[in-house]
Amino acid sequence: MELKKQSQTDIKNYDELSSLEIDTLREIGSIGTGNAAAALSSMLSRNVRITLPEVRIMGYNEAIEWIGGPEAITAGVLVKISGQMNGIMLAVQSLDFINLALGSTLEKQIQDYSELQELERSCLIEVGNIMISTFINALCGLADLTVELTVPSLSVDMQGAILTVPMAEFGGQTDYLMTIGADFVCDGQAVPCHLLLSPDIRSLNFLLRKLGVME
Numbered sequence: 001m002e003l004k005k006q007s008q009t010d011i012k013n014y015d016e017l018s019s020l021e022i023d024t025l026r027e028i029g030s031i032g033t034g035n036a037a038a039a040l041s042s043m044l045s046r047n048v049r050i051t052l053p054e055v056r057i058m059g060y061n062e063a064i065e066w067i068g069g070p071e072a073i074t075a076g077v078l079v080k081i082s083g084q085m086n087g088i089m090l091a092v093q094s095l096d097f098i099n100l101a102l103g104s105t106l107e108k109q110i111q112d113y114s115e116l117q118e119l120e121r122s123c124l125i126e127v128g129n130i131m132i133s134t135f136i137n138a139l140c141g142l143a144d145l146t147v148e149l150t151v152p153s154l155s156v157d158m159q160g161a162i163l164t165v166p167m168a169e170f171g172g173q174t175d176y177l178m179t180i181g182a183d184f185v186c187d188g189q190a191v192p193c194h195l196l197l198s199p200d201i202r203s204l205n206f207l208l209r210k211l212g213v214m215e
Contacts, residue, residue, distance in 0.1 A: 010201075010205045011201070011204070011205060012201065013176070013201065014057055014176030014204070015176065017057060020213055021208055021213050022057055024208070024211055024213050025055065025057065025178055026055040028138075028139055028142060028143075028211070029053060029055035029178065029180040029195075029197075030052075030053050030055060031138050031142065032134075032135035032136075032138040032139055032180070032195075033050060033053045033135065033180050033182055033195065034050060034053075035134045035135060035137070035138040036050075036130075036131040036132075036134045036135045036195070037049060037050035037182075037184060038134075039130050039131065039134040040127065040130065040131060040184065043105075043126075043127065043130055044100075044101065044104035044105065044186075045104070046104055046186050046187070047186065047187075048184050048185070048186045049184070049185050049186075050182050050183070050184055050185070051182050051183040051185065051190070052182070053180050053181065053182035054180070054181045054182065055178070055179070055180050056178075056179050056181075057176055057177070057178055057179075058176065058177060058179055059176055059177075060163060060176075060177060063163065063177050063179050063196060064159055064160055064163055066179060066181070066194075067092050067159055067179075067181070067194045067196075068094075068159055069159065069160075070158060070159055070160030071158050071159075071160065072158065072159050073113055073156070073157070073158055073159075074092055074093065074094060074113075074156070074157075074158075074159050074162065075092075075093040075098060075113060075116075075124060075154060075155070075156045076090050076091065076092050076093065076154070076155050076156075076157075076159075076162040077090070077091045077093065077124065077125055077127075077128025077129065077132065077152050077153070077154050078090050078152065078153050078154075078155065078162075079128075079129065079132045079133075079136075079149050079150055079152045079153075080149070080150040081136065081147050081148070081149060081199070082147065082148050082150075083145070083146050083147035083148050084145045084146050084147055084203075084206065085145055085147050085199050085203040085206065085207055086199065086200050086202070086203045087197065087198050087199035087200055087203055088197075088198050089132045089135070089136065089195065089196065089197045089198075090162070090163075090195070090196040090197075091128040091131050091132055091193070091194075091195055092159070092162070092193070092194040092195070092196065093124060093127075093128065093193070094191065094192055094193070095110070095112075095113070096189075096191040096192070097184070097191045097192065097193055098110065098113075098116075098124060100184070100186055100189070100191050101123060101124060101127045102120055102123060102124075104186075105123050105127075106119065106120065106123060108120070113156045116156065121154050124154055125152050125153070125154045128152055128154070129152040131193075131195070132149070132152065132195070133149060135195065135197075136149065139207075142211065143207055143210040143211050144210060145207070145210060163196075176198075177196050177197070177198045178196070178197040178198065178199075179194065179195075179196050179197075180194065180195040180196070180197070181193070181194045181195075
């Protein structure tokens with residue numbers, strides 16, 4: 001990935017990102033999501049491809065609306081990132097996506113999130129963890145970073161409640177998230193998937209320098 005460096009002081013918030021820096025993050029998002037789709041295909045033993053992902057930098061409230069609204073029930077797998085980059089990453093799993101995962105691994109479908117039992121929840125955590133870790137591994141490979149990931153956790157709640165975690169973690173530093181949305185296509189069926197990445201501001205500056213777009 002050939003990029004033109006620009007000299008600038010550290011940014012203090014996501015809304016100070018230049019167009020070059022946003023384009024760089026978009027490219028990272030596309031590469032990471034493509035790797036996540038390949039990992040998902042391997043795990044499910046099915047041909048899974050991904051549509052061209054939409055990568056955006058947006059505020060928390062806008063992000064909540066983008067993934068369906070604050071009162072929509074959903075499942076989210078959350079991982080915290082530490083080391084040379086600190087932050088969180090969240091994989092938001094819609095009911096259609098859950099049924100794709102459960103149908104391929106457990107030969108089971110559900111009609112409602114309340115039907116998720118321990119086995120199904122463990123499966124969704126594993127799917128989310130593989131997607132997130134594959135995405136982060138791609139990012140670390142491109143930026144030559146070393147990070148550690150926590151054990152993933154699964155929450156089933158209203159989307160507004162699920163997103164209070166990154167708001168509580170970094171709300172004092174930034175009101176923005178890097179959001180990645182795309183459809184996974186399997187056997188002609190397209191199911192939406194959203195990944196939300198929120199590094200803290202120090203980590204964001206470090207990442208952009210490692211990627212070669214800041215001096």
